[in-house]
Amino acid sequence: MENIGGNALVIKEVNINLVRRVLKEKKQATKKQIAETTGLSIVTVGTMLQHLVQQNEVLEGGLSSSSGGRPAQQYIYNVDYALALILFPFEKNGLILIRHTVVNLSGHCMHEAEVKVEIIDLATFEKIIDPLLIAYPSIQALGFGLPGAEYDGEMIVSDYEALLGISLTEHFRNRYQKPVVMENDVNAAVIGFCNRTQAAPDSAIVYLYFPERFPPGAGLYINGKLYKGKRSFAGEVANMPLGIPWGEESLLASFDLLCEAIAKLTVSVSSVLNPDSVVLYGSFLQAEHVHAITELCSTQLPASAMPKIILTEDFAADYLKGMIVQTLSTLEPNLQLTK
Known part of the structure; x- marks a missing residue:
């Protein structure tokens, strides 16, 4: 979040952002409702709304129902604005x-x-x-x-x-x-998975992606944020010296060898990161693989360090959702006044 000093133009931008956020959360609201939520005066809210309506970022909706007073104008955030x-x-x-x-x-x-x-x-x-x-x-x-x-x-x-x-x-x-x-694909996928499943802000989640022809990759989500490491190299688990022939047909052809390999990798990342959950995806993975992998991991990790092992069935959906979240975040103003 960008901390900024206070002058008239900056304060106006911060107030606009407050009104914008309320409308995005509530979908639609009246001036009074926005003022109560933001702490701004109704006059200030009205000025900010006028600006946003002129920019077509906010649309005027219908009149709210009233129990006796004058019906109030509803305002709707225009999600097609950008x-x-x-x-x-x-x-x-x-x-x-x-x-x-x-x-x-x-x-x-x-x-x-x-x-x-x-x-x-x-x-x-x-x-x-x-x-x-x-x-x-x-x-x-x-x-x-x-x-x-x-x-x-x-x-x-x-x-x-x-x-x-x-x-x-x-x-x-x-x-x-x-x-x-x-x-990258698996980083986007872990963001999409955590967003879709509404992961707790303080959770630690490792997403292991197993392509058919390439070595695996990992996405790391720690304390509500994607973790990339110093040079964006975090998650390149194929470089871990585990002696596993990733990508070879013989590995995929053997249920036992495949489960042992994935369990070995899961134990390794769990010993370093101690995640709440390890999410697995591979087009060849089934529920019985996850059961066997969980059993193998439980023999090598203490119960207190054993993560929940989850099979996700739609990598493409996680990937796209993560990319949408990341791309839309670039359009979110992030301003905060400081004394």
Whole structure:
């Protein structure tokens, strides 16, 4: 949160943000209701609402019912005032595709499609983004979901060779003059899972993702925040020297070997992070795998350190939800007055 001193323009912006937040939470409210919630005077609330209505960020609704007094004007936050565009590549049946989704400020999907591409590079993304910005001129933020890691503005780890060493977020921020966020797949998935399940703010959750052809990755959610580490390398669990042949067909073909490998990884991360829950996803994982993994872990961890092991069945939904949350967060003003 940005702490700022007090002058007339800054105070006005803070007051606008207070009114904005109340309307987002309540969906609709009267001046009096907003004033009671924010502590602002009705006159100040009226001035802020006038500004927001002029900007089309707030809409005038109907009149509230009254038990005798004059009906009051209802105000509604316009969730279509700004939109966000989320893009992420994935593979299906040997093809490379990019999924692109446009959402409004409530996260409601306005447009969604998949396009087959030959290569993942900056030009490929631009060919998708440019026409979407024309079709949806209210798009105000871009989010990219990519396996890999960015440090000091450059892609230091990526499954796509053409992106290595590229300043992806800076490039698109300069090209489109809009906020840009880049997140890797499993980091976005843990955010989406925690948001969807309303994880407690003080919880610690590890999300382990097991692709069929690549080594696993982890997303770490600690005390209500995504944890990336000093150089955004946290969660690269494939580098842990556990002697596990990740990605080999022989591992996936054996129920026992697979459960032993995942249990070994789960015990390792649990011994370091002591999470409340370890969430597992792999298209090949079933409930019986989770039962066996839980049994193996319970023989190696004390009961007080044993996490709840959960199987999530929709990685794509967790991934998209996390990207929506991260991208929309760039459009949230975060101001606070200090003395």
